Amino acid sequence: MRILVIEDEIRLAEFVCQGLTQAGHVADRADNGATGLELAATTEYDAILLDLMLPGQNGLEVLRNLREFGVPTPVIIVSALSGTGHVIKGLDAGAVDYLRKPFEFDELLARLRALQRKTATVPTLRLHDLTLDPVLRHVTRAGQPLSLTNREFALLELLLRSPGRVVTKTRMAEKVWDVDFDMGSNVIEVHVSQLRRKLDRAFPDLPPLLETVVGHGYRLRAAAPTA
Template sequence: MHILIVEDEVGIVKFLQQGLQEEGYIITTASDGLMGLEYTQKTSFDLILLDWMLPKMNGLEVCKAIREKDDTTPIIFLTAKDTVQETIEGLKAGANDYMKKPFSFEELIERIKIHFRVQKEADILTLGSIVINLNKHIVSVNDNVIALTQREFELLTYLVRNKGNVCTRNQIIEDVWDIHFEYDTGVIDVFINAIRKKLNLKIEQDYIKTVRGVGYIANE
């Protein structure tokens, strides 16, 4: 698991980095809020330990900016601020947890484990009778495992994550294929047809619908 520590106090950073690495975690550190935010935009982290009082951009601003990007990475505030109002502010900004300095390292470890456990349990996506296990990279329909290619898995997962919203062909090409220039989006139709065939759903289970001239929508 990869943890980002955004903290400007060198002593705390060294303490956390050493302790967490001994627990087997991969650690990246940022010494100011702006640097921390930039890291989250370039790298996928499993959890963020975020100080409130930071140079350049405070923790509250960083937290809000992360959530505005629809990034659901668990965030734990580590801060000396401990009034009820400040706690509420942090949670409203999108933080998942809050620990007052000085804190027990053993308690921090347990809280981290809880967030990872909750996160793992949440890594299941469903669309009607379709179940996607993101951890095991398995798609099943009525408990029958469906063999999808990597690209088919990514495309189906993308549509289910955006369940209820129309995904245009251009959005899919950019977000799933990571292509940001003019490209023949007809390839998407080929993959959608392959996915539908493999899922072998009944007519009333047409969970992936074509929005003519626009793209696709996953809906139950």
């Protein structure tokens, strides 16, 4: 998942973003409501973690503005305001969940998994002999489990959601890396090469699935491959 963390407590925000990254997510951060609103309105996120007590535009104002702008991204409020009234206001404003501070990080991850299950239109992605479960983070080819890094998993999931269609490097950077990604680097090529090694080269008796479309990007074969 690509997640936006709108939190003005710098140490907490850094801790959450680091934990999300280690759990296989992509995390961007904003330390005030205006910046968070701008990022949420211009970037495609799978979820937003929103503090309520923000400088300038508070969390409820950010949430209401997002909904007025037609941004449907699920929002989980994460706040020290723990009274029932605050929870009701947050949920009525359009949040899907409310997590009180302080919280255990494992609980946050569990709530994100629950959100992912609710919003997943295809619980398990399949293409030919390849399967990927985005919630359990389990991948197999020809019945054999694949051990992928977090980035490799995210790249494969992105490709599997568009079988047969070219996914550009720009799209990969937007979905798998954070907003500060350097498009001039060869990081994407390196990760795609590692993914191809595990997905195709590890199965020399099976037809390759991952294709490079020179000058455009990468894709998974949608038509049944032949050896």
